[in-house]
Amino acid sequence: MITNSRLAYQSHDHQRCINAAVSQAEVLCKSRNARLTPIRRDVLKVIWQSHQPLGAYAIAEKLNESTERRILAPTVYRAIEFLTELGLIHRIASLNAYMGCPFPGSEHSDFFMICRKCGGAAECSAEGINSVIADIARRANFQLESQSLEISGLCSQCQEPERQEPEPQEPERQESERQ
Numbered sequence: 001m002i003t004n005s006r007l008a009y010q011s012h013d014h015q016r017c018i019n020a021a022v023s024q025a026e027v028l029c030k031s032r033n034a035r036l037t038p039i040r041r042d043v044l045k046v047i048w049q050s051h052q053p054l055g056a057y058a059i060a061e062k063l064n065e066s067t068e069r070r071i072l073a074p075t076v077y078r079a080i081e082f083l084t085e086l087g088l089i090h091r092i093a094s095l096n097a098y099m100g101c102p103f104p105g106s107e108h109s110d111f112f113m114i115c116r117k118c119g120g121a122a123e124c125s126a127e128g129i130n131s132v133i134a135d136i137a138r139r140a141n142f143q144l145e146s147q148s149l150e151i152s153g154l155c156s157q158c159q160e161p162e163r164q165e166p167e168p169q170e171p172e173r174q175e176s177e178r179q
């Protein structure tokens with residue numbers, strides 16, 4: 001199984017994630033004779049600023065915070081389409097949002113573990129799950145083209161036991177009230 005769950009749910013230096021993602025994108029673009037334009041690079045950087053999936057409008061807002069020119073959603077959607085086609089990012093359908101792929105350029109299928117409390121998401125791939133899905137598709141005479149499985153729950157950081165409020169105590173009565 002391959003996963004980035006250890007990093008996704010831990011506090012860490014996201015600049016390392018950003019640098020690695022941009023470096024991988026440059027290599028992948030060069031090998032496919034594709035162009036990593038400044039806007040595509042900036043969208044990729046914003047997506048990798050955290051491990052929480054972001055929607056196109058949130059990406060546009062973040063880009064507009066750091067630039068003098070106004071970047072509109074259609075521009076972001078075009079960059080997202082390019083990055084998705086190259087396998088540099090993934091769409092999380094249930095959130096209509098996008099997250100960076102930690103394994104670009106490698107053959108893998110995805111399942112995503114999404115924390116319902118902090119919003120963090122980790123990408124995983126496991127051959128066992130792939131085999132089960134392929135077997136079910138084959139039995140149903142269904143031609144499998146792609147798969148994406150989203151699992152919601154609590155990450156290790158958010159699994160702290162729920163703090164229970166102490167039961168209210170009866171106020172102590174003064175001696176004169178007890179008689």
